[in-house]
Amino acid sequence: MKTALVIGATGLVGSCLVSRLLEDDRFARVVIFTRRSSGLAHEKLEEHIVDFDQPEIFRDLVKGDILFSALGTTIKTAGSKAVQYLVDYTYQYCFARAASENRVPGYVLVSSAQASPKARSFYSRMKGELERDIRLLDFKQLHILQPSLLAGDRSENRPGERFGGAFLHCLNRLGLFKRYRPIKGDIVAKAMINVCFTASASPQVHELDELFKLAGC
DSSP: OEEEEEESTTSHHHHHHHHHHHHOTTEEEEEEEESSOOOOOOTTEEEEEOOTTOHHHHGGGOOSSEEEEOOOOOHHHHSSHHHHHIIIIIIHHHHHHHHHHTTOOEEEEEOOTTOOTTOSSHHHHHHHHHHHHHTTSOOSEEEEEEOOSEESOOSSOOHHHHHHHHHHHHHHHTTOSGGGOOEEHHHHHHHHHHHTTSOOOSSEEEEHHHHHHHTTO
16 A cells, blocks of 8 residues: 655646545555645545745655656746746656655656647746656656646636637547647546556656546546
C-alpha cells in the first residue's frame, strides 16, 4: 500500500484525484499540500496547509511513494504572466525537487498538449520548461500527462475555457482537431492513478489518446 502526495488538490483534476485516491485500497495514506483548508475529512487523509513561497518549511514533509502534481492557474486568475509562472512552474518544480531529494520514487505531472520549451506561446513554453527540468531530477518512475482542454465543474469561473471547450466540441463533431478534444478532469485523474501501476521505462510522456486508454475509456 502506497502513500500518495498531492499538490493542486483543490483544482479540477486534483479534487477528482484525491477523491479516487481516498477510495483506492492500494493507497494507505493521501497527503495533500494546500494554501487553505480543503474541507475534506477522511481517515486516510493528511492535510498540510503550507506557504508555497517557503519551500524550506515544507520540504521535509514531502515524503512518500508517489507525488501527483496537478497545480495550475490561468493568467486571468494570476493577474500576470509572472505570477502564473510562479504557480505553474516554480511551485511545481520546488515540490518535485523536494520529492526527488527525499527519494520519493514516483512522480506524475499533469502538463499540457503542445508543451515545449521552444513554443511560441507563453503557456506552452512554460509547461515545456517544467517538463524539461523535471526530467533532470532523480525519479525511478516519471510520467508526464499531456491533456488538451480540461472539462468539468470548477470552483472558479473560466468563461474562456467553457467557450473554447464548446467550440472544440463542435469542431470534433465535424471530425476536426480530434487530437485536441476536451477531456474530463476525472478521466485525467483516473489515468494518473492507473499509470502508476504500469511497467515502463522512465520518463514516459502520455498524450491525449493514451490518457483515454489509461482511464479505460
